[in-house]
Amino acid sequence: MNDNKKxxxxxxxxxxxxxxxxxxxxxxxxxxxxLGKCLTEHTPEETIKEIKDSGLRGRGGGGFPTGLKWEITRxxxxxxxxxxxxxxxxxxxxxxxxxxxxxxxxxxxxAMAICGYCIGADKGLVYIRAEYPLAIExxxxxxxxxxxxxxxxxxxxxxxxxxxxxxRFGAGAFVCGEETALIHSMEGLRGEPTFKPPFPSVSGxxxxxxxxxxxxxxANIPAILNKGAAWFSSIxxxxxKGTKVFALAGKINNVGLIEVPMGTTLREVIYEIGGxxxxxxxxxxxxxxxxxxxxxxxxxxxxxxxxxxxxxxxSMMGSGGMIVMDEDDCMVAIAKFYxxxxxxxxxxxxxxxxxxxxxxxxILDKITSGRGEFQDIERLQLLxxxxxxxxxxxxxxxxxxxxxxxxxxxxxxxxxxVNEGKCPAGQCKALLKYEIIEDLCTxxxxxFRNCPVGAISGERRQPHYIxxxxxxxxxxxxxxxxxxxxxxx
Amino acid sequence: xxxxxxxxxTVNQIKEVCTxxxxxxxxxxxxxxxxxxxxGYLPAEVQEVIAKELNASVAKVYGVVTFYSFFSMIPKxxxxxxxxxxxxxxxxxxxxxxxxxKRQLKVEVGESTGDGKFSxxxxxxxxxxGLAPVVMVGEKVYGRVAPSQVKEIIKEYQEGCxxxxxxxx
Numbered sequence: 001m002n003d004n005k006k007x008x009x010x011x012x013x014x015x016x017x018x019x020x021x022x023x024x025x026x027x028x029x030x031x032x033x034x035l036g037k038c039l040t041e042h043t044p045e046e047t048i049k050e051i052k053d054s055g056l057r058g059r060g061g062g063g064f065p066t067g068l069k070w071e072i073t074r075x076x077x078x079x080x081x082x083x084x085x086x087x088x089x090x091x092x093x094x095x096x097x098x099x100x101x102x103x104x105x106x107x108x109x110x111a112m113a114i115c116g117y118c119i120g121a122d123k124g125l126v127y128i129r130a131e132y133p134l135a136i137e138x139x140x141x142x143x144x145x146x147x148x149x150x151x152x153x154x155x156x157x158x159x160x161x162x163x164x165x166x167x168r169f170g171a172g173a174f175v176c177g178e179e180t181a182l183i184h185s186m187e188g189l190r191g192e193p194t195f196k197p198p199f200p201s202v203s204g205x206x207x208x209x210x211x212x213x214x215x216x217x218x219a220n221i222p223a224i225l226n227k228g229a230a231w232f233s234s235i236x237x238x239x240x241k242g243t244k245v246f247a248l249a250g251k252i253n254n255v256g257l258i259e260v261p262m263g264t265t266l267r268e269v270i271y272e273i274g275g276x277x278x279x280x281x282x283x284x285x286x287x288x289x290x291x292x293x294x295x296x297x298x299x300x301x302x303x304x305x306x307x308x309x310x311x312x313x314x315s316m317m318g319s320g321g322m323i324v325m326d327e328d329d330c331m332v333a334i335a336k337f338y339x340x341x342x343x344x345x346x347x348x349x350x351x352x353x354x355x356x357x358x359x360x361x362x363i364l365d366k367i368t369s370g371r372g373e374f375q376d377i378e379r380l381q382l383l384x385x386x387x388x389x390x391x392x393x394x395x396x397x398x399x400x401x402x403x404x405x406x407x408x409x410x411x412x413x414x415x416x417x418v419n420e421g422k423c424p425a426g427q428c429k430a431l432l433k434y435e436i437i438e439d440l441c442t443x444x445x446x447x448f449r450n451c452p453v454g455a456i457s458g459e460r461r462q463p464h465y466i467x468x469x470x471x472x473x474x475x476x477x478x479x480x481x482x483x484x485x486x487x488x489x
Numbered sequence: 490x491x492x493x494x495x496x497x498x499t500v501n502q503i504k505e506v507c508t509x510x511x512x513x514x515x516x517x518x519x520x521x522x523x524x525x526x527x528x529g530y531l532p533a534e535v536q537e538v539i540a541k542e543l544n545a546s547v548a549k550v551y552g553v554v555t556f557y558s559f560f561s562m563i564p565k566x567x568x569x570x571x572x573x574x575x576x577x578x579x580x581x582x583x584x585x586x587x588x589x590x591k592r593q594l595k596v597e598v599g600e601s602t603g604d605g606k607f608s609x610x611x612x613x614x615x616x617x618x619g620l621a622p623v624v625m626v627g628e629k630v631y632g633r634v635a636p637s638q639v640k641e642i643i644k645e646y647q648e649g650c651x652x653x654x655x656x657x658x
Contacts, residue, residue, distance in 0.1 A: 092575030095616030171557030
């Protein structure tokens, strides 16, 4: 997908073009030039101003202006500060951070050193998922090479600036992508978030000012400093500058990572870059922002993608997962799927998230198993709003988004489930009905003998019959029938 | 859960790991990672030793172990099977693949087969969404898995070691 005109690679500029295990490859593509320039020619203030002018916003999902974050951390007075790289990519369906760390680890190291210089920190920490062994290995190789070349360690570029980086491992907790939870996890504690303020930029790791940025954010920094803020801010929309990496997946022909300028429309991404829907099926929805985001419909295909437009559309940028769904996907089941994720990943500290999401899940389960009532839709909306308003951290505040956005955009599907007891996409098993087509049934008794609950009756060589009140919809008869005499409706 | 007695050798191994991290409480997660790598899992008895070495309460260690999905208190099978339940895999039919594994192995998620050969787990996105649905057996990744391939995958690991003779983990 690299040669597509719609794409522009900034964060992924080196991925696939260099050998990530050879530092000279990175250096030959202007690597560590930005760090050298900053340390020898520019003051921290000048560098921060450049980042602020570029308009770069956090790529982890929040979209907070990066330069401003650096400035706040710089102004916090302390004897020790930390730079943290958030590589706890827990959003299912997103893998850009892994790709950057595996394909271009030095760009992150360089950016962290620049950040350290700007905010006055001499120590960096990368918090990375233990599930990414290759990324960890490549990062370790890159760190030791950078130390060997004197690009990490003491007196870098003879400027008197010292900086080194350590790796910390995550242990499989989605909530640790939230910065306060991440910091607690690095301290060896349960990764539970705490109330902000104080923000990590004032009191973070071990109580010291800590600047937390995402991998993709860092990967943009050297390019911005090399090519200038004006160049970067000329790309994108008014409030969202530069490019964004998306992980395109689901029912689409071309899956994989793409990087497009902010402001590209969903239609361009799905049809021109993604090559359209698989098997010639009809596009139904695209889910952005992972478990915190929402499902968008055809109505939003021409919306330019940026932070603010996605929020207005009821979804969010998130870390950039983009999952395409077709007509065979049931939106109620998708909402339930995300809720299952949230349930498992909720840290349990605050009750709206811990209990509220459980109740949401129960209602959705009721609807998908055919026991839903009309009032359940209203209950879902009300409870979702309460969870959004009262949860402590970003996970809880956004967890009802998949529910709210599917109700807003696909209310007819919810109604079909509760009013007519039908699943239009044919995915909710409990709402399906197995029936025998009399004309095709030869009365071979195979289904009758295999039905685990004895729901099938009939005489030999006569058409059989399924008693719907006994049927558990296991599908055994459907699999066993040699004459395609059993249908699903 | 029956109480197990740790051998002196195991206890020493755990102590060694703790010393490596200067017996610092803040290094708890790193210690747990390393110990789990050596022993395969983190039963209560192991947690007690770690708590003592790091001068932390057993409750705290238990709290951390149970919080993170990467840590396990039950032994994994000789060939741990993990099914990715990330969104991309889900929409491409990971659920059907999972139920086929359950049916073939006759275990539920989080359990091991009686002979200790296989254990079944779900995980959240291995970042190989382009290959969805993805199944991992040990470190080996299987992409674009269809329910009909499940039997074959299991067979691959059963061969050369007929069932019944498999060693217990």
